[in-house]
Amino acid sequence: MGLTLTPIPERLSPLSAFRRWIGLLQILIPAGLVLLVVVYEVGPARWIQDGVGDAYHFVAEILFYGTVGPLLAFLLLRFLGRWLEERETSELQARVLAQAREHAQVSRELSDDALQTLFAASMLLASLKSTLPDLPPEAASALREMQQSLDRVIRQLSDHLQA
Numbered sequence: 001m002g003l004t005l006t007p008i009p010e011r012l013s014p015l016s017a018f019r020r021w022i023g024l025l026q027i028l029i030p031a032g033l034v035l036l037v038v039v040y041e042v043g044p045a046r047w048i049q050d051g052v053g054d055a056y057h058f059v060a061e062i063l064f065y066g067t068v069g070p071l072l073a074f075l076l077l078r079f080l081g082r083w084l085e086e087r088e089t090s091e092l093q094a095r096v097l098a099q100a101r102e103h104a105q106v107s108r109e110l111s112d113d114a115l116q117t118l119f120a121a122s123m124l125l126a127s128l129k130s131t132l133p134d135l136p137p138e139a140a141s142a143l144r145e146m147q148q149s150l151d152r153v154i155r156q157l158s159d160h161l162q163a
Contacts, residue, residue, distance in 0.1 A: 018083050029072065040064060108161065115157045122150040 045064075049057035125147045129140065 018087075021079075021083075025076070029076075033068075033072075036068065111157055111161050115154060115161070118150050118154050118157070122147055122154065125150065 045057065045061065048060045125143055129135075129143050129147070135143070
């Protein structure tokens with residue numbers, strides 16, 4: 001009754017995809033930050049310092065660097081949070097699927113056992129009917145009805161198992 005689940009192939013693994021994203025982010029984020037700082041320092045920062053003065057330049061740098069870092073941290077943590085939610089959902093779905101498979105297997109085994117028991121009981125009734133030919137008509141009728149009921153249940157269970 002042990003259930004074995006096949007492992008997720010590496011190409012489909014959420015952890016593998018997450019590792020690729022992290023590897024890509026490790027390259028893109030520092031490169032993007034360097035590019036952003038260079039563009040800012042050569043463009044708007046120089047214009048503010050030369051055109052408006054050091055005090056405004058200082059305030060502009062505080063605003064620029066004070067928003068870029070926290071915004072980047074927010075986006076990265078949001079991305080990680082979504083990934084964790086997806087992973088938890090995937091794990092929950094895998095557990096539910098495993099339980100459903102196990103339940104289906106137990107159900108099949110129980111149905112098969114019940115079918116075999118009912119068939120044996122039907123055979124026993126047929127045997128009783130043939131070995132006791134001088135049964136009273138009421139007893140013979142009861143045995144026949146019982147055997148017909150058992151045969152009907154056997155057919156229904158068999159049809160259910162095949163479906």
